[in-house]
Amino acid sequence: MSVIKVAILGFGTVGEGVYKTIQSHTEELEGVLGRKVEVAAVLIRNKQKKRNIDEDVLITSDFDEILDLPQLDVIVEAIVDKEPPFTFLKQAIQKGCHVITANKEMFAHHGNELLRLAEKHNVSVGYEATVAGGIPVIQTLRQLLNVNRVRHIQGILNGTSNFILTEMREKKHSFSAALSLAQAKGFAEADPTNDVEGYDAFYKTMILSRIAFGEEPNWEEVGREGITSITSELIESAEKHGLRFKHIASICMEGGQINATVRPALVGKSHPFYSIEGVENAVNVNSDIVGSITLQGPGAGMFPTASAVIEDLVYVCQNQSTNKNYKKTISVNYGDKEGNGDELWFIQGLSKDYKNPLITWIAQSTDDTAVIQTTREEREKLINQQKVTSCFQILGEYEKLGNNKEVTLAVL
Numbered sequence: 001m002s003v004i005k006v007a008i009l010g011f012g013t014v015g016e017g018v019y020k021t022i023q024s025h026t027e028e029l030e031g032v033l034g035r036k037v038e039v040a041a042v043l044i045r046n047k048q049k050k051r052n053i054d055e056d057v058l059i060t061s062d063f064d065e066i067l068d069l070p071q072l073d074v075i076v077e078a079i080v081d082k083e084p085p086f087t088f089l090k091q092a093i094q095k096g097c098h099v100i101t102a103n104k105e106m107f108a109h110h111g112n113e114l115l116r117l118a119e120k121h122n123v124s125v126g127y128e129a130t131v132a133g134g135i136p137v138i139q140t141l142r143q144l145l146n147v148n149r150v151r152h153i154q155g156i157l158n159g160t161s162n163f164i165l166t167e168m169r170e171k172k173h174s175f176s177a178a179l180s181l182a183q184a185k186g187f188a189e190a191d192p193t194n195d196v197e198g199y200d201a202f203y204k205t206m207i208l209s210r211i212a213f214g215e216e217p218n219w220e221e222v223g224r225e226g227i228t229s230i231t232s233e234l235i236e237s238a239e240k241h242g243l244r245f246k247h248i249a250s251i252c253m254e255g256g257q258i259n260a261t262v263r264p265a266l267v268g269k270s271h272p273f274y275s276i277e278g279v280e281n282a283v284n285v286n287s288d289i290v291g292s293i294t295l296q297g298p299g300a301g302m303f304p305t306a307s308a309v310i311e312d313l314v315y316v317c318q319n320q321s322t323n324k325n326y327k328k329t330i331s332v333n334y335g336d337k338e339g340n341g342d343e344l345w346f347i348q349g350l351s352k353d354y355k356n357p358l359i360t361w362i363a364q365s366t367d368d369t370a371v372i373q374t375t376r377e378e379r380e381k382l383i384n385q386q387k388v389t390s391c392f393q394i395l396g397e398y399e400k401l402g403n404n405k406e407v408t409l410a411v412l
């Protein structure tokens with residue numbers, strides 16, 4: 001029986017997870033593919049480091065040795081940075097290998113080029129692991145997009161940020177203690193700035209945008225904000241209002257244009273993201289036929305990410321093209337520009353005596369925080385005039401806590 005030969009580039013959390021999963025699920029893979037899957041080589045940086053890899057596997061730090069193997073069917077790339085991974089994958093495709101990547105940054109920058117090259121060489125590129133860890137969001141979107149038209153996608157796309165916000169709220173950990181824990185658990189990027197400043201979620205958002213809308217917004221115009229401005233005090237105050245901070249990526253088509261943001265926002269109990277806790281990610285897709293669906297699951301970590309890679313491995317080995325995925329044209333406008341009407345905001349620092357007919361006070365707390373309803377324009381003015389010290393949008397419904405419960409609708 002012939003064998004499928006795989007090389008794994010990188011043996012960090014993801015690479016090791018893929019290696020272990022191929023070993024632990026040999027029978028399942030053979031059952032579905034009709035051929036045994038074998039790891040032929042692993043590319044590592046430091047040859048001296050002791051690793052738990054079988055003796056018959058080539059362990060090398062020279063990529064050319066991998067390309068020179070007599071048989072190589074699939075390359076799994078789990079390194080960081082754009083280079084050398086991009087160059088390695090181009091070479092692999094040119095040699096006729098399927099490639100699978102978990103590298104968001106590289107794929108956000110060079111995905112189009114890799115997909116075009118793969119089409120030319122009649123191989124596939126798997127990238128399920130680049131977005132939302134173990135959640136099969138890319139396959140789901142691809143399936144959904146056969147006929148549905150996506151209006152809006154919202155997601156918690158960075159497991160580390162969500163983990164930190166949850167630890168700070170539930171266990172009262174400091175930001176840095178929660179980040180250290182996320183690093184120890186293998187959730188964070190090699191440079192965790194990518195997680196906490198929103199770059200990682202931004203790259204994932206751009207990948208989703210290409211799948212859903214066939215193109216990306218201008219990167220420079222995407223508002224990107226991380227979670228570093230969220231203090232333990234703000235988290236506690238928000239809780240008093242029945243709200244939780246979540247780091248939310250949002251993309252929608254407005255007036256023929258794609259608008260995207262990656263920023264912290266607040267959600268109340270009835271929002272699908274309220275109970276997405278710890279390292280979990282969630283993706284809410286709103287499309288014209290099905291309406292709103294939410295997928296949730298582990299967004300980072302060794303085995304969830306390995307699961308996405310292994311599903312891609314099966315997919316590419318079954319010769320299913322992963323390349324035909326981007327919608328080519330968008331001809332429909334999906335509605336009014338967001339932000340023309342009143343929206344709900346959680347604010348800190350606005351004087352309770354402040355009077356403005358365009359601002360409605362919805363709820364106030366003794367600790368200097370409040371929920372107000374106003375337009376985006378007025379909110380900008382408050383910030384520019386330094387009338388508030390913090391201001392975050394509330395998504396979904398806002399249910400006022402206390403005896404006289406009121407529900408106010410915010411934007412989705």
Ligand code: HSE
Pocket residue numbers: 130132133157158159160161187188189195200299300301
């Ligand atoms: N650092 C990433 C995260 C890993 O925390 O979501 C998964 O992409």
